[in-house]
Amino acid sequence: MPHDRKSPSSLGDLSVGVRLFPEISGEQRLMLDSVIRLVESNCPLPVVRRQAEQNRLGDADLRREFADLGCFGLLVHEDHGGGSLSGNGVVDAALVASERGARLQPGPFVGTNVVAYALSEAGTTPGLEALADLVAGKASAVWAFDGALVGDRRSVLAVRQDGDELVLDGTVCGVQGADECDWILVSALSSDGPVQVLVANPTGGMTLERVDGMDITRRFSDIHFSSVRVPARQRLGGSADAEGLLNRQLAVACVLSAAESVGAMDANFQLALEYSRVRIAFGRPIGSFQAVKHLLANTSLLLEMAKAVVAGAAVKLGAGAPDGPALASIAKAFVGERAVELTHNCFQVFGGIGYTWEHDQHLFMRRLASESFLYGSPVAHRRSLWSHADVSTGARTGERTGGRVDA
Structure with missing residues (x-):
């Protein structure tokens, strides 16, 4: 053939x-x-x-x-x-x-x-x-935050005040780019609520452990803190504003992460679309077969929906709209799941060639699967949106409806 x-x-x-x-x-x-x-x-x-x-x-x-x-x-x-x-x-x-x-x-x-x-x-x-x-x-800098802040896991990082210093103990897992950055912004829960502190890399008592991740185009590390002491003046803002700033950061991270995913989705789909035109089977391009046509049409719609939800979230969040953070969480949850669906659809178009190491398809699948869990999983964001909604009226119970930060 x-x-x-x-x-x-x-x-x-x-x-x-x-x-x-x-x-x-x-x-x-x-x-x-x-x-x-x-x-x-x-x-x-x-x-x-x-x-x-x-x-x-x-x-x-x-x-x-x-x-x-x-x-x-x-x-x-x-x-x-x-x-x-x-x-x-x-x-x-x-x-x-x-x-x-x-x-x-x-x-x-x-x-x-x-x-x-x-x-x-x-x-x-x-x-x-x-x-x-x-x-x-x-x-460069990375944001290392305790997963408990977005409801993904229990708290594994502790921050306490000791005179004019903050003391950090615990681990932040799977921080992307930690071993190639100069600054780490650490966010965690303390007895007084959320705390954010800027830590230089390297700092005494802090160690980075490289971990294997699905996405081989980027590097991930677990950051271990063992009684790391940082001057209290490197804390961002006061305790009163910490939660608000942290919520806005999370919303921005969600939108930018989802935008990166949408870019990878678009490129992956374009590769599959072009392949459907040039791959010949039974004397015809495979894209001319009805089953492949339907698959590509459905995938194209999925991609356009992802673009729309990210674009809408970016516009509202950047404009300071009250529902901006909620839309950011919606975008992160939607794209995080649909990105994996899209790349599986592209696999169906590529067939056996898509499973080879030499083909770029697996690089897109690795990136999209990994990105879906950065800055909170789709499940965590949906859970947070639900927890802040009044199901009897359809109204929000508070201004912050996306990503969770519970003091």
Whole structure:
């Protein structure tokens, strides 16, 4: 049986972009074109695969070039060296995240942006000093938070005050990019409620243990804290504002993570769509068979729904709408589950070739399956949305309806 095949990396045309939004401004288009050219010139998919197989860290020079395009200052106040293109930094950052996701870019892009946002919002002196390096691309950061904050697991990290110092004990599991960052924002529960503290990497008493993850294009570590002492002045904000800031951070992380997933979903679908055109079976392209047509049509609808829910969440959250956090949780839950469904559908189109190591399909499946559990699983976000809803009236019981932070 004839089997026409292109090399995996040549399938599809990613240069046109993900199109997370139907329409964007000229300034946004210019930035995205610059981001796409930067990635395709320095870290296209074949390079990502090679780095993964060689277990190499991310490229610090490439990070600085992203910073030169303003990619790490979109959620930062202008008086702190940042600024957005459209007036809605979450939308701008989500656009960049979607293009990075389509190309399976390594490195803690979401983590650095979330930490930069938190430092800018808190406005404390030690944080602002670190923030300048994050915006300039001289340093990177990750967000390490206890899973208990989003209801995924019991608390495994303790923070207590000891004079002018905060003492950290416990473990944060599966932190993406921890071994290639300069700063770690640690969030945990204390007896006084949520606490966030900025910790330099490395710091005495803190050890990083590399762990194997499903996503081989990124690196994950468990961070162990053994009586780690940090000056209390490195705490973000006061106890009164900690919960509100933490909730907003979680919402931003959910939107950007979901945007990266949507980018990977779009690229994966384009690969499958192109393969259905060039793969010949029984003298015809397989895409001409009714069963494959229906599968592709349903998958296309699923992809467009994912784009719509992420775009809507980004617009509302960036505009400060009361339901922005709830929409962020909805987007994270929906995309987290549908992304895995989409990549399984693409597997059906590729058939046996999709199961080979040489094909790029497994890289997308690994990324999407892993991403679905970052910043809270779909189950945790749905549980939180339900717990804050008044089922008798359909109304919310509180302003915060997505992601959970229980003091």
